[in-house]
Amino acid sequence: MTPCLGVHSFGMRFTFDAVYLSDSLTVVGLVEGYRPFRIGPFPTGTESVLEVSVGTIARSNTEVGDRLTFDKIDA
Numbered sequence: 001m002t003p004c005l006g007v008h009s010f011g012m013r014f015t016f017d018a019v020y021l022s023d024s025l026t027v028v029g030l031v032e033g034y035r036p037f038r039i040g041p042f043p044t045g046t047e048s049v050l051e052v053s054v055g056t057i058a059r060s061n062t063e064v065g066d067r068l069t070f071d072k073i074d075a
Contacts, residue, residue, distance in 0.1 A: 003047055003048060004046075004047075004048050004049050005042055005046050005047075006020075006039075006040050006041065006042040006046065006049065007034075007040050007049045007051065008038065008039045008040065009034055009035065009036045009037060009038050009040075010036075010037055011036075011037075012036045012037075013036060014036065014054075015033050015034060015035050015036070015054045016034050016051050016052065016053065016054055017030070017031065017032050017033065017034060017051070017052050017053065017054055017055065017056050017057045018030070018031040018034050018040060018049055018050070018051055018052075019049065019050040019051075019052060019057065019062060019068075020041075020043045020046045020048075020049050021046065021047060021048050021049065021050060021068065022045045022046070022047050023047040024067065025067055025068045025069070025070075026045075026065065026066070026067045026068075027062060027063065027064050027065060027066045027067070027068065028043045028044065028045045028046055028064060029041060029043030029046065029064065030057055030062065030063075030064060032054075032055075032057050032058065033054055034051075034054075050068075
């Protein structure tokens with residue numbers, strides 16, 4: 001992952017959810033329904049931000065303190 005302390009939505013035309021992750025992929029912050037033309041928070045410990053479809057945080061019951069894992073998919 002490429003380091004990123006936060007995100008903005010300038011120039012975007014859609015709403016999304018943002019999951020803020022530490023270097024160990026632990027969730028350190030969440031923004032549900034991140035709207036266009038906004039500057040988000042910068043939670044302490046953020047190393048990267050995962051932008052996902054709006055509603056993903058609620059559907060997955062993701063909470064601060066959760067640790068994410070990713071499966072590698074061979075293309």
